[in-house]
Amino acid sequence: MTDLFETVLVANRGEIAVRIIRTLRRLGIRSIAVYAPDDADALHVRQADEAVGLGDAEHPSAADTYLNIEVILAACRSTGAQAVHPGYGFLSENVEFARALEAAGITFIGPPSESINLMGDKIRSKNHVQAHSVPVVPGIAEPGLSDAQLTEAAESIGYPLLIKPSAGGGGKGMFAVTEPGELPAALASARRTARNAFGDDTLFLERLVTTPRHIEVQVLADGHGRTVHLAERECSLQRRHQKVIEEAPAPLLDGLGRAGEEIRARLGAAAVRAAESVGYRGAGTVEFLVSDEAPDEFFFMEMNTRLQVEHPVTEEVVRVEGRGLDLVEQQVRIAAGQALAFGQDDVRLSGHAVEARVYAEDPAADFLPSAGKAFYVELPQGEGLRVDTAIEGAGTISAGFDPMIAKVIARGAHRAEALDRLDGALAETVILGVATNVEYLRSLIADDDVAAGRLDTNLIARRGAFSSRELTGEELDFAAVVLGTGMLVPDAGAPATAPPPAAGRQGPWQLGDGWRLGEHRRRTYDLDVDGEAVPVTLGESGAARVTVNAGRARLDGDGVSAKLVWDQDSGAAWLASGGRTATVRLLSRRDKLHRHLAQLKRAVAGGDPDLRAPMPGTVVSLSASTGDRVEAGQPIVTVEAMKMEHPALAAVSGIVTVHVAVGDQVPKSHVLASVAPDAGEASATEPASEGA
Incomplete structure (x- = not known):
């Protein structure tokens, strides 16, 4: 048997780096982490046997650190790493990186560079697998097509159609177009996104399947001629082509009985043919588009020549000789020259697993990414649960990288049990300091169609905008009594066994809690809840079920388990209850006077004249210049953050003054531009004077 490596460098960050390091430790392999300055105290850095810093700027981009081939190679040489595991994203599918490692005599824990070269380009891979009897979606896939050529081809393909970048993955740069008038702007945005994300703006077009299911097949191939598939995952719950919830096996196929088993076998065989056609080695995923209306019809989309984000659901349900598989371990063993220890007939499926991706984003604000410090993190534990995370206790979400915080995976004997466990786990997930999608994930898996397995990639879009639920009276009472009576302790290190008096007050007469002889007078507090003023008149329960300790308060009521945690940095509190979080002050x-004056100012202007950055990011385009006249709703400045573009729109019509330039780094709420309202509009909304 070939020996495994002594030292492996993990060329990645976040939860996937932590997950790889965990397997390396179990195998007795020394792990090397790399990190950008923003990640110096990250969990993957702390858990590795050794860590190497990348870049020397204060806040370098990914291009200076995790995407810099030369600095990764230098880290390998300085630490004596014999192999590199790239995780996913970054350099994991970069053919030049794989070739550079090969030239340096360092093993790439992934496929041969030529496999990446063939499958890493969607145009080339589509044409290649079609020649090996793998069905593909009709469209045009040729290198170097201009916008004019794509526009001409679109007429023959027909609408709706899908624009896709040839390089990269993860849904970035993909745009659905329903009519010819939308095509020019969509092509421009797709090229810009592809160029920024992958350094290659080559595009191609495909027919858009209107009721698609996204089903992918996990494959493993060794260097001794054996390739197996590990059944499929269903990843149809997507938003903007980014997967949100994944599961294995696919409910579509499970719901078809014997016919589903036959389709599963055909999908697996097609995936194996695709992998073998490029001499694949290692773990990879072949993605298919399956028609919901005709599930026996499927089309090759692409092959991801790396580990997938959703690989845990496969690990949770696949059994070989009664035992589970660690896909990272299989990658390491294959890269070290070992043969697969099992064949296709040894693979069995057991139970069902569902994974939810927890992101730092605000679903109520159109899923705007959220960056900053998560000062309090509490992740679920229990039977059938697994959490792969980048944060323990607390951590920082950088605006320069992907906003994923954790993956919560639940396993059950059947799908209903797995979904129920996932819902319970998400209800217990508490992440405070940044907005997250935890509440949204709970609402999604509670959807009737999701619960029934009626999935397609358009389901999330059909559900429309998301609004957080209103806080209950009991939750508001809880926040009001804790904040209003000074029960939270600003110093998180100082325990409190009883509610202390507010600062500067002496004794019960100064508490201001409404106590009196006879009937208790109810007290009203004005709270700021997520920026909205909410008056709260305390109910009779008061703080009867509230416990406080070290800057944290807990409410245990009838069907309610809520937490209120003090954030020392901001001087505010965060409420968490059943996946719902809110800032409360x-x-x-x-405060109330300032709010009133600000409302008057907006009323005079007919809207907010200032356009502010929705989050920290980089200015990537300007749609107007200082002195231009703009209309309300017109995009003025586009900011890119966390691999997404966010246009800032004028709220009023008038003359614009632009305060930023393309390439500027801007913090959250930075004023990007200001609009001087038209005189007529301003006077029409201005309040009349007392003498009028």
Whole structure:
């Protein structure tokens, strides 16, 4: 048997780096982490046997660090790494990186560079697998097509159609176009996104399947001529072509009985043919588009020549000789020259697993990414649960990288049990300091269609905009009594066994809690809840079921388990209850006066004249210049953050003054541009004077 490596460098960050390091430790392999300055205290850095810093700027981009082939090679040489595991994203499908490692005599824990070269380009891979009897979606896939050529081809393909970048993956740069008038702007945005994300703006077109299911097949191939598939995953729950929830096996196939088993075998065989056609080695995923209306019809989309984000659901349900598989371990063994220890007939499926991706984003604000410090993190534990995370206790989500915080995976004997466990796990997930999609994930898996397995890639879009639920009276009472009576301790290190008096007050007469002889007077507090003023008149329960310790308060009520945690940095509190989170602050008289004056200013202008950055990011385009007249709703400045573009729109019509330039780095709420309202509009909304 070939020996495994002594030292492996993990060329990645976040939860996948932590997950790889965990397997390396179990195998007795020394792990090397790399990190950008923003990640110096990250979990993967702390858990590795050794860590090497990348870049020397204060806040270098991914191009200076995790995407810099030369600095990764230098880290390998300085640490004596014999192999590199790229994880997913970054350099995992970069053929030049694989070739550079080969030239340096360092093993790439992934496929041969030529396999990456063939499958890494969607145009080339589509044409290649079609020649090996793998069905593909009709369209045009040729290198170097201009916008004019794509526009001409679109007429013959017909609408709706899908624009796709040839390089990269993860749904970035993909745009659905329903009519010819939308095509020019979509092509421009797709090229810009592809160029920024992958350094290659080559595009191609495909027919858009209107009721698609996204089903992918996991494959393993060794260097001794054996390739197996590990059944499929269903990844149809997507938003903007990014997967949100994945599961294995696919409910579509499970719901078809014997016919589903036959389709599963055909999908697996097609995936194996695709892998073998390029001499594949290692773990890879072949993605298919399956028609919901005709499930026996499927089309090759692409092959991901790396580990997938959703690989845990496969690990949770695949059994070989009664035992589970660690896909990272299989990658390492194959890269070290070992043969697969099992064949296709040894692979069995057991139970069902569902994975939810927890992101730092605000679903109520059109899923705007959220960056900053997560000062309090509490992740679920229990039977049938697994959490792959980049954060323990607390951590920072950088605006320069992907906003994924964790993956919550639940396993059950059947799909209903797995979904029920996942819902319970998400209800217990508490991440405070940044907005997250936890509440949204719970609402999604509670959807009737999702629960019934009626999935397609358009389901999330059909559900429309998301709004967080209103806080209950009991939750508001809880926040009001804790904040209003000064029960939270600002110093998180100082325990409190009883509610202390507010700062500067002496004794019960100064508490201001409404206590009196006879009937208790109910007290009203004005709270700021996620930026909205909410008056709360305390119910009779008060703080009867509230416990407080070290800057944290807990409410245990009838069907309610809520937490209120003090954030020392911001001087505010965060409420968490059943996946719902909210910032909560007690409003003073001064606060209320300032709010009123700000409302008057907006009323005079007919809207907010200032366009502010929705989050930290980089200015990538300007649609107007200082002195231009703009209309309300017109995009003025586009900011890119966390691999997404966010246009800032004018709220009023008038003359614009632009305060930023393309390439500027801007913090959240930075004023990007200001609009001086048209005189007529301003006077029409201005309040009349007292003498009028």
